[in-house]
Amino acid sequence: GAVVSQHPSRVICKSGTSVKIECRSLDFQATTMFWYRQFPKQSLMLMATSNEGSKATYEQGVEKDKFLINHASLTLSTLTVTSAHPEDSSFYICSARDPGESSGNTIYFGEGSWLTVV
């Protein structure tokens, strides 16, 4: 299957600062990437769909000014959590669809990033 890499895997930041998480498709070009958040013992929650070269599409209830998404190239999308607060502490995961696969719609996940805001 395709490979999606996410960095950093763990980050601790102070309240009020911003944190950037990178998501890269290593062996395919991803026109679309997805960002999720998962709180402990809860299901994945889609935050936004990141489209290369255009604005991200945010899900209802997700603040686009707080969670900045940039998808400037076909292999890289970034999520920046701005003015982070302790309640933003969570597991953030990206995924990407490999359009080159025969089905064209299987998604692969990055390793996830644990964010702790202190």
Next chain:
Amino acid sequence: RKEVEQDPGPFNVPEGATVAFNCTYSNSASQSFFWYRQDCRKEPKLLMSVYSSGNEDGRFTAQLNRASQYISLLIRDSKLSDSATYLCVVNQHNFNKFYFGSGTKLNVKP
């Protein structure tokens, strides 16, 4: 109503048992179906796609019932290493919409 629903479990089974999970979806226009496995504090990993005719991969069998709008996953001869949360994922006509179930937790015990 949620797009995708799963029994959260946990399913506690002994090694060697056969266990089955179901997942229902609400939109009849859904086109593609998948089972993912998520280990604790890790990212989901694709276990298998679910095809209309049903498909098998070793001890795992996936089936789709479009009339009743559910997919199933059957695990035979359960191993301790099968302990994980199993997520069903449904993709609708718009390729950019993937809906996740909340996951079913499986505990395989010695």
